[in-house]
Amino acid sequence: MDRRFSVVIVEDDFLIMEYLRELSEEIGLNVLGTADVADQAVTTILQNRPDFVFMDLRLAGDRDGVDVAQAIQPELPDLKVIYITGSNEPNSLARISLDHPYEVLIKPVVERDLRRAIGLSVN
């Protein structure tokens, strides 16, 4: 790997956020920031301009992860948004598919899932 990939984690559950942060760091990602509500997430992502965003669908507040992704789309059209969601119900998956996600992971995620999602070798 020439340089470390960078990531912003958007997750409204702080336990899971911490776990994702440690997991990301362990596989060599540079965690630039975290956010748990939509507005904060937009600001953090636009400020840090990461390679990836780990995006939860449900966030604290009215707006969800898809709203965040759509808000930053004009600024950062090449941003790779990886959804990490707790619900795989048809409704939620339909909502996510509105945003043409780079990858969708269902919680709980393990190291292997993250590695595969960002295109690192699984072994």
Place this chain on the structure above:
Amino acid sequence: MRHRLRSAETFTMCCGVLVASFGAIDWLDWSIGTGLLVAGSRYTATAPLAALGFLVTGIALVAAVRRHYRTANLLAAALAVLVVLNVCLFAFGAAEWPAQALSFHAGGPEHAVMSWATSLCFSLAALSIRLFHARARRSVAVAAISASIGLIVVVISLLSILFDVGAIYSVPFFVGHALSSALAFLVSFAGLLMLRPARSWTAILLGRGAGSMMARWLFPFTILIPVVLCYAGYRAMAGDVLPDSVVVSIIAALSSFLLGASVLWSGHLVNEREARLAEMMRKMELYARDRDLLLREVNHRVKNNLAQVHAMLGLQARRVADPVARQGLIDMKGRIEALSTLHRILLAKDNPSTLCAQEYFTALCERIEEGLGARQRGIRIAVHSDRVQLQPDFAISTGMLLNELAGNAIKHAFAASGGGTVDVSFRVVEGDRCELSVEDDGSGLQPSAPRCPEDGLGTKIIQAIVAQLRGSMEVSHESGSRFSIRMPVGR
């Protein structure tokens, strides 16, 4: 409805007893010859054969209600014989013979002779009694129709007697059809129509539906309106109050108006009820949507909590230095992952109440393979499952069982260098029992000897779930290890 059906039976029973009593009393009256009923008036008297006929009809009705069908059939046949006998008497000009033979003071011919109308009514009654308990729906329909025709004939004669008692006897068909006979027939046919209300048009009057309620309301009015109007009109015509054509016009106009009003009223009632139903439907939909939302929320909570526990175990595992303790936490994390996977597969469908065994086990095994990195070690899980529907509870338990068994096989059955196959099979045997088996072709380490405390826990979990599923487990170690669990299938 059931309550009303029972009341209908009681009603028919009463009708039968009433008609039979009337026939018996009248027959006695003829035999003893006191002439109490006979002498009353020529319009009210019943002929002796007719009296016998009523006795038979009444008993037949009671027999039919009590479900003595053979007796009812015999009595219906006797009634038919009676009618034929009467017709023969007419043919030989001996119509008055029964009255003369029985009574000392035979009156005028009109009331001593059983009329054509009476004969027709008895034939209809006999047919109706015979067919009402037939199995074929068409026969029952014929029975209901003949009872209804009888009712119409009787009502015509009763109304004619009410309007102008002299006029009816100028019609040959009705000559000798006395008021008492007509009343007895009215009771008989009413009783007959209530004999099998569930299979005749009377069901509409007795039902619980909105239409039946409306019918009960409107039925008396629609029956009485024409009768009252025509009676008043007839009186007006007889008294020369108004020209006939005007009276008939008034009858036509008023009956049109009143019947039209009753139709409108019924329409109004239906509209009201429909509006109430629509409101109820709307509330139910709202309620269902709320429940749906709540269910989704609860499901989400469950999965989120599992994800939280998983995250905490992951965080903790990183902070434990002791490798055995660390492995314990990682194994536990794996079990929570498996549980989450089960929920995920269950909730991926819109209708999670049942799920297909084959799809479920295949998805679960893929996840187990991935979770333990089996592919990288050249290990493959092959799933063979019957396509049966499983209950969620059963699915969760068997899923946990499979997770332990297949996980164990991947972790321990194969030598570090070589790959292999884990065969998972789920079959329904003997109808309501099934067999879940997990078999590996690995060289196998000593499976009975626990390698660390964690293996002890795996075994304990397996035993607990097998016991919970009321199953029994067989283990064999030949070329590889084979675990097979037989248990009642939860479908």
